[in-house]
Amino acid sequence: MRQMTNILKGFFPNIPIYAAIGNHESFPRDSFPPPEVPEVWEKFGIQWLYDTIADQWEKLVKGPAPSSIRFGGYYSVLIRPGLRLISINTNYCYRFNWWLLYKSVDPGLVLRWLVSELHDAEKRGELVHIIGHVPPYYTDCYSQWAHQFSRIVTRYSHIIRGQFYGHSHMDEFRLHYDVNSPQKPIGVQYITPNNGPFNNLNPSFRLFYIDGDYPETTRKVLDYETWVMNLTHANKFDAPHWYQLYSARRDLQLPTLDPYDWDQLVQRMAQDPELFSKYRRYQVQDSDMYAKRSCGEKCRRKVLCTIVDGDKLMPPKCHPHD
Incomplete structure (x- = not known):
């Protein structure tokens, strides 16, 4: 330390x-x-x-x-x-x-x-x-x-x-819903990916953009970007190369990073396999190891259910094994 x-x-x-x-x-x-x-x-x-x-x-x-x-x-x-x-x-x-x-x-x-x-x-x-x-x-x-x-x-x-x-070592988020009104999204837990390779992942770091210093500031998270270093490339050329994997608002088509828009993203990913595949690539930090494994329908439901059903003592919003 x-x-x-x-x-x-x-x-x-x-x-x-x-x-x-x-x-x-x-x-x-x-x-x-x-x-x-x-x-x-x-x-x-x-x-x-x-x-x-x-x-x-x-x-x-x-x-x-x-x-x-x-x-x-x-x-x-x-x-x-x-x-x-x-x-x-x-x-x-x-x-x-x-x-x-x-x-x-x-x-x-x-x-x-x-x-x-x-x-x-x-x-x-x-x-x-x-x-x-x-x-x-x-x-x-x-x-x-x-x-x-x-x-x-x-x-x-x-x-x-x-x-x-x-x-978690992965690039993820979890949604909070009001315990008194379980359909109402009220918060986001941002889970930043790891800066080491465990497990079959690429080293990563993240930059958050927060509403800054001015009289009416909201201090909300306005955007973030995740940067990764591809280990396959680094091992092949013996040189680390960092690149921006994605920007949340631009690449996930989010109007804002408010809880409501994250909730809507989950709904969109449930209907749009291509959008989910993009999110999955971000989740595993562009890992070449994970690219070899498919995330089919069962895997997709599990990933999406995990985002919205973080509080196990509230009514479930989806059932991963259906």
């Missing part, structure tokens, strides 16, 4: 960098005991990790680390006037974190803390971006936790203007 901090600082010396904790940071990997249970924390706690993270993040943002990092690996910070960034520790919903079998109700108290932060942001008139590692609607996150997260997003959807995650 110290090595990564130094690399990032070297390349971006004057840009604040805000991080989210992933499942490989702990040792043993995936092990995140609940810090609010004293008898557990005294024996098995990972205070060494949270203290290290706080120390490293202070260097990246050039300011004091919030105390919540040292408690549970999450934090909230005002990054622009009226724009708050909340970094959540989604290892407390991760199904391979076996401590969740010991304490399953809001381990790490992350959801309680998140509600408190959103409540205060609402009172102050702030807009919010959320970052995390495991997407709450990803299959690795417990569905009960994800549903409670859904309820929180429903309550505060008017101020949550972006959610950004990783972990």
Whole structure:
């Protein structure tokens, strides 16, 4: 972690960098005991990790680390006037974190803390971006936790203007629907692809364009572009070549990146095999390995159902096995 901090600082010396904790940071990997249970924390706690993270993040943002990092690996910070960034520790919903079998109700108290932060942001008139590692609607996150997260997003959807995650290694998104009105799209979980080759994928990175600094700014995600490096080409010519794979609005024909338009995209992909094939190529980062495998009707339904049925405790919108 110290090595990564130094690399990032070297390349971006004057840009604040805000991080989210992933499942490989702990040792043993995936092990995140609940810090609010004293008898557990005294024996098995990972205070060494949270203290290290706080120390490293202070260097990246050039300011004091919030105390919540040292408690549970999450934090909230005002990054622009009226724009708050909340970094959540989604290892407390991760199904391979076996401590969740010991304490399953809001381990790490992350959801309680998140509600408190959103409540205060609402009172102050702030807009919010959320970052995390495991997407709450990803299959690795417990569905009960994800549903409670859904309820929180429903309550505060008017101020949550972006959610950004990783972990899946693919280029994906998940849609939030209002828990009280299940047909109404209210949010998007953007899942950025990985910058390594795991598994049969090309290294990638993404640039988001956010509504900027002016009096009536919405702080919405206006567009994004994904860049990839083709490994077949790199191995053949012994030289990495990065190229822009796609731009969301241009190549997926999105009027805006609002939840409604993403929902409409799913409807269009369900009717248009060519459009889905294009999305599938983006999802797997233009991988030559995946290009050899077809994604037929069953595969297409599964991909599309996964986007709209992230909250397993809400009525399903489609049935992947029909």
